[in-house]
Amino acid sequence: MSLNPFEIKTPESNSAEDILDLFVDVFTDFHHVKEIGHTFLNGPRGSGKSMMFRYMMPDCQMLKNKCEANQLDYFSVYVGVKKTDINNAELERFSKNANLIINEHLLSTYVIANVFGSICQTFGKVLDAYTDEISSFFKDIFVKRIRQCGYNNEIDTNCINKGGLQLFIDMINIVDGMKHSCKRYCCLAALNKDQIQPYNDALTDFVDFVEPIIVGLKRVSLFPSHKPFFILIDDAGYLNLAQTKVLNTWVSYRTTKDICIKISTQLDYKTHLTANDRSIDSPHDYSEINISTIYSSRNSIYNSRIKEIVRKRIKKYLGLDIEPEAFFPVDTKQEEEISQLQILLKEKNANPLKPYAGKDAAQRYARPEYIKELQQKHKAGAQYSYAGFDQLVAISSGIIRHFLAPAQEMFAAMESLNPNKQVNYIKPGVQDKVIKKYSDDFLHNQCEDIRKDQGYDGSNLQKADKLYNLIDSLGALFHLILVSEAKERRVFSIAISDTPDRELYDILDLCEHFGYLHRRTIGNKQGTGKNTMYVLSRILAPHFKLDPTSFAGYKFTNSETLKTALTNKNQFLKQMMTGVSNEDFIQLTLFEGESND
Amino acid sequence: MINKVIEQKLSDFPNRTEHYDMMICCSSFEQRCLALTSNIRQDNVDEVLVCQYNNPAELSQDNCDKLCALWGSKCEVLSLDKDAPLSIYDAIYEKIKENNPGTILFDISTFTRETILIILMIFKQDRFKDIETTLCYVPADRYSMKSLKDHEIWLSKGVNDVRSVLGYSGSFSSLKKTLLIVLVGFETDRADILISTFEADKIYLGYVPSEESFSSDLSRINQSNFDRLVKLIGDCETFSFSCRDINKTIREIEKIIIENKDDYNIIISPMNNKLSTLAVASVAYAYPDVQVCYASTNQYNTEAYSSPDNRVLLFKYE
Numbered sequence A: 001m002s003l004n005p006f007e008i009k010t011p012e013s014n015s016a017e018d019i020l021d022l023f024v025d026v027f028t029d030f031h032h033v034k035e036i037g038h039t040f041l042n043g044p045r046g047s048g049k050s051m052m053f054r055y056m057m058p059d060c061q062m063l064k065n066k067c068e069a070n071q072l073d074y075f076s077v078y079v080g081v082k083k084t085d086i087n088n089a090e091l092e093r094f095s096k097n098a099n100l101i102i103n104e105h106l107l108s109t110y111v112i113a114n115v116f117g118s119i120c121q122t123f124g125k126v127l128d129a130y131t132d133e134i135s136s137f138f139k140d141i142f143v144k145r146i147r148q149c150g151y152n153n154e155i156d157t158n159c160i161n162k163g164g165l166q167l168f169i170d171m172i173n174i175v176d177g178m179k180h181s182c183k184r185y186c187c188l189a190a191l192n193k194d195q196i197q198p199y200n201d202a203l204t205d206f207v208d209f210v211e212p213i214i215v216g217l218k219r220v221s222l223f224p225s226h227k228p229f230f231i232l233i234d235d236a237g238y239l240n241l242a243q244t245k246v247l248n249t250w251v252s253y254r255t256t257k258d259i260c261i262k263i264s265t266q267l268d269y270k271t272h273l274t275a276n277d278r279s280i281d282s283p284h285d286y287s288e289i290n291i292s293t294i295y296s297s298r299n300s301i302y303n304s305r306i307k308e309i310v311r312k313r314i315k316k317y318l319g320l321d322i323e324p325e326a327f328f329p330v331d332t333k334q335e336e337e338i339s340q341l342q343i344l345l346k347e348k349n350a351n352p353l354k355p356y357a358g359k360d361a362a363q364r365y366a367r368p369e370y371i372k373e374l375q376q377k378h379k380a381g382a383q384y385s386y387a388g389f390d391q392l393v394a395i396s397s398g399i400i401r402h403f404l405a406p407a408q409e410m411f412a413a414m415e416s417l418n419p420n421k422q423v424n425y426i427k428p429g430v431q432d433k434v435i436k437k438y439s440d441d442f443l444h445n446q447c448e449d450i451r452k453d454q455g456y457d458g459s460n461l462q463k464a465d466k467l468y469n470l471i472d473s474l475g476a477l478f479h480l481i482l483v484s485e486a487k488e489r490r491v492f493s494i495a496i497s498d499t500p501d502r503e504l505y506d507i508l509d510l511c512e513h514f515g516y517l518h519r520r521t522i523g524n525k526q527g528t529g530k531n532t533m534y535v536l537s538r539i540l541a542p543h544f545k546l547d548p549t550s551f552a553g554y555k556f557t558n559s560e561t562l563k564t565a566l567t568n569k570n571q572f573l574k575q576m577m578t579g580v581s582n583e584d585f586i587q588l589t590l591f592e593g594e595s596n597d
Numbered sequence B: 001m002i003n004k005v006i007e008q009k010l011s012d013f014p015n016r017t018e019h020y021d022m023m024i025c026c027s028s029f030e031q032r033c034l035a036l037t038s039n040i041r042q043d044n045v046d047e048v049l050v051c052q053y054n055n056p057a058e059l060s061q062d063n064c065d066k067l068c069a070l071w072g073s074k075c076e077v078l079s080l081d082k083d084a085p086l087s088i089y090d091a092i093y094e095k096i097k098e099n100n101p102g103t104i105l106f107d108i109s110t111f112t113r114e115t116i117l118i119i120l121m122i123f124k125q126d127r128f129k130d131i132e133t134t135l136c137y138v139p140a141d142r143y144s145m146k147s148l149k150d151h152e153i154w155l156s157k158g159v160n161d162v163r164s165v166l167g168y169s170g171s172f173s174s175l176k177k178t179l180l181i182v183l184v185g186f187e188t189d190r191a192d193i194l195i196s197t198f199e200a201d202k203i204y205l206g207y208v209p210s211e212e213s214f215s216s217d218l219s220r221i222n223q224s225n226f227d228r229l230v231k232l233i234g235d236c237e238t239f240s241f242s243c244r245d246i247n248k249t250i251r252e253i254e255k256i257i258i259e260n261k262d263d264y265n266i267i268i269s270p271m272n273n274k275l276s277t278l279a280v281a282s283v284a285y286a287y288p289d290v291q292v293c294y295a296s297t298n299q300y301n302t303e304a305y306s307s308p309d310n311r312v313l314l315f316k317y318e
Helices: A016-022 A049-055 A058-065 A089-094 A099-148 A164-191 A206-217 A241-252 A291-297 A299-318 A332-348 A357-376 A389-396 A400-417 A428-453 A458-482 A502-513 A538-544 A559-567 A569-577 B010-015 B058-074 B085-099 B113-123 B188-198 B216-233 B246-260 B274-286
Strands: A039-042 A075-080 A229-234 A259-265 A287-290 A491-496 A517-523 A530-536 A553-557 A594-596 B002-009 B020-027 B045-053 B075-080 B103-107 B132-137 B140-143 B161-164 B177-183 B202-207 B237-240 B264-270 B291-296 B306-308 B311-317
Touching (some): A016 A049, A049 A259, A058 A099, A089 A099, A089 A164, A099 A206, A099 A241, A206 A241, A206 A259, A287 A291, A332 A357, A389 A428, A389 A538, A400 A428, A458 A491, A458 A502, A491 A559, A502 A517, A502 A530, A502 A559, A530 A553, A553 A559, B002 B274, B020 B058, B045 B058, B045 B085, B058 B075, B085 B113, B132 B274, B177 B188, B177 B274, B188 B216, B188 B264, B202 B246, B274 B291
Parallel strands (some): A039 A259, A039 A287, A229 A259, B020 B103, B202 B237, B264 B291
Antiparallel strands (some): A491 A530, A517 A530, A517 A594, B132 B311, B140 B306
């Protein structure tokens, strides 16, 4: 059995060579990440954040640029936030006193220990070639700084017979020790609330510890002296509220000449307030990238990125040098029948006064007409097939994991069909079956989880149900429009002409959080301002029997009508479908008029 | 140390003569919460602290009322927020301090695993170390499954939060990788979310062989859930543990710890029955660097929950 080329692995465990083989350069789409300055990189799980961070690490960059570490444009250190390392229940004891001081100390020591750890992991024994410089850093900067922070334990400053790597390991142990001693204190205080003792150990922060340590490190000739250190803080949503405020305070400092903080979140960052409860703002303090917004609004770029990712993976793992379209072939019979329909529609709509009318109608109506015909024949078992690379990419809706995860299942299904044969392509029937199940699960399983996660509270439980009703109503509406006689049938979005009330706003927000809807803004009909538009995730296209590939039109409504969808699907559909066949839907050109919000 | 004292029929329990200054139990939607309190002689207990989770209280209110009616003026209800571990610790700590008991009977049967670990941590504090503590456990006999298929049976769904248990946050080295040990039970959804949250470098999933389970039905369902989880996770090690024998589970977990502690920061999540949770507590006391984690849920399947077995197990906690 061969390796599954679509398996999703954590990028940190991959070698630099593997990363270079697999990584598709997406920095033209997200250029801020590589530029000097603090950056927030937001995206759901599986959107490629950790892969980007891994690619920015010095081993990958040295290999890519064929240069030494000190010739790099930036020097990255990776700090992956683990859910329960410094975010512990015991810290709650300090929620009223010393909260920020204790949490800044924990975060500072966590970051510096991980910076050192990242350097050790990347360079290992190579550090021994820089022993003298590292010894100087150890004695002149590190020891001096931790003494100033109140570290009183004995330190062996005799560096004779110690190599650079060992010195870094010693420093990690010292910094870890500072963190542990604070955690121990917090634990004792939490468990003995009657007898909280004064804290007598070291306390570190950004200004007196993190910054001078990193600036001092830059003097070691292994690192690029006039270029910044990029601290890549992965999954910052796992920090507690106080630690998040501390990190925001670091972002508010003007240190980007030496230190740029690149923060990834799974759209779960707790606050943008600093320790003083002031807000950090973009673009003044940091730049911000929302991966799924960019990819869901620029489909062609996303398509070419996925194509490159798939091409690299099948080449590396299967030794196949073929186009992704050949590996994920379309249902040929279906495509031929759609082509026939296109010819018919082109002839039927030909108009000598409007030279593009025939072609336009063929393009616009062939697939909806085909889906409609199949629906009429449904009793005979005919169903629209979602096979084919382009459809699968469109369905993945701007999130790479939503392409890779079903592709992994498709590959495994093909292997089990022919256990002793290499998989050279994925049968259209297998693609279709897996992606339909994936789409159904995305709605049902996740909705079920939301229902559970929202808890017992009556109003919250209703909120989960209303969320389901809203998505179900929108999906049903878009399907009805698709199979109607409307001029524009490929509708995937709804624009709201007024401001939703709190209840609707909260539910739309929840839909966005869980990836069912993407929010954008669009110019209003009068051209005098902007309205909010919600685009249905194309992952739901198979579930609602929609065409995922088209540029969709959108339908204007007001929040009162949309609210009926929360509780009464039939009434909503009746209201929205009134006069639909004659209605002139607004069609989006290639996202003209839209802006990300 | 947690040592088993006796396993006996619940119906024989009224014959026992030990006296307890205080009993701590938890009112729950499960009938199990009444099993021991209905079978202990009332003159053998001075005070009863009935803990009740307030999120939400309605589900357990019926049984809470029954406990109050049963124990009358000896009974005090303590409301707990199950998502506020420190407030649970403080509230129970204060009650024990106030009552100043010499002996405590702690019925762990229907507390959450996290609360059990938190209460055990209270008993470890110097102030309370002289209290003679007896733990008791009434196992589940079967679950009201409403003719569902094995893979459809669920006890809880959805994860509200993954957190380290108060007092068990361990101590991690930045030089080590992460290893996660999960004692897998019914709740594979929760286990899956917990595993994805940690993205550990090495994963050990524990299962209970049929001979180590209290019921062959439960064992069959557990095994099927376990197989499904292993298939889902893919790259992981497996090991067996016991739902009946605490020491056996301790030995199995210790084996993994000893083998890996030099290279890995170790996190354990007890997701099987309460006895295996006691084993995890023992291991955590012996290896303070190890962290114990808990995935909290908001939704319990109140229809599928258990009916009590006709057995009770008693343990001495020292």
